[in-house]
Amino acid sequence: MATALARAGFIVVLPTHVGDASGYPCAPSQAQILKDRTQQAEAALNAVLADPRFLPVADVRRVGMIGYSAGGYTALIFAGAKPDFAYADTYCANHDDPGSCPRSTGGNGAHGTRGKAALSADLLAWQPPVDH
Numbered sequence: 457m458a459t460a461l462a463r464a465g466f467i468v469v470l471p472t473h474v475g476d477a478s479g480y481p482c483a484p485s486q487a488q489i490l491k492d493r494t495q496q497a498e499a500a501l502n503a504v505l506a507d508p509r510f511l512p513v514a515d516v517r518r519v520g521m522i523g524y525s526a527g528g529y530t531a532l533i534f535a536g537a538k539p540d541f542a543y544a545d546t547y548c549a550n551h552d553d554p555g556s557c558p559r560s561t562g563g564n565g566a567h568g569t570r571g572k573a574a575l576s577a578d579l580l581a582w583q584p585p586v587d588h
Contacts (some may be wrong), residue, residue, distance in 0.1 A: 457522075467514055471500035472548075476526060487579035490539075493530045496507045496585060541580050 462468045473496050475482060494510045505514055523531040533539070548557030 467504060467510055469504050471496050471502050473497075474525070485576060485579075486577045487582070489526065490529065490579060491527060491582055492534050497530050497534070536582060541582070545580060 458470055473489075473493055475492055483500045501519070504510055505516060521534055523529070523532040529539075544557075547553075551557065
């Protein structure tokens with residue numbers, strides 16, 4: 457998709473998110489990944505917009521973003537979404553949803569079934585950045 461967009465004349469920025477990208481050290485927690493992604497994406501965009509090669513053609517009034525999985529989360533944050541991690545924590549405490557809820561690393565019984573894990577306090581208190 458990035459190649460097709462670039463060939464169509466768009467400036468395409470593909471940040472490598474340190475902490476949750478293949479080949480890069482893992483972040484200490486999922487909470488850290490969710491908090492760092494917006495900062496990393498903003499830094500990548502600002503670097504491109506400040507680059508003299510792009511100054512004559514980059515229109516800061518016409519910036520778009522697309523993402524999948526955690527990239528979709530990041531795009532939604534930049535679009536103004538305000539995640540409610542406390543709600544997510546309550547949901548996960550009452551539902552067995554391995555695709556959406558964190559799992560504890562400890563075993564349970566002879567089969568080693570992983571149990572539900574609560575979201576960290578720092579993630580529950582985190583607020584997304586506000587663009588002034």
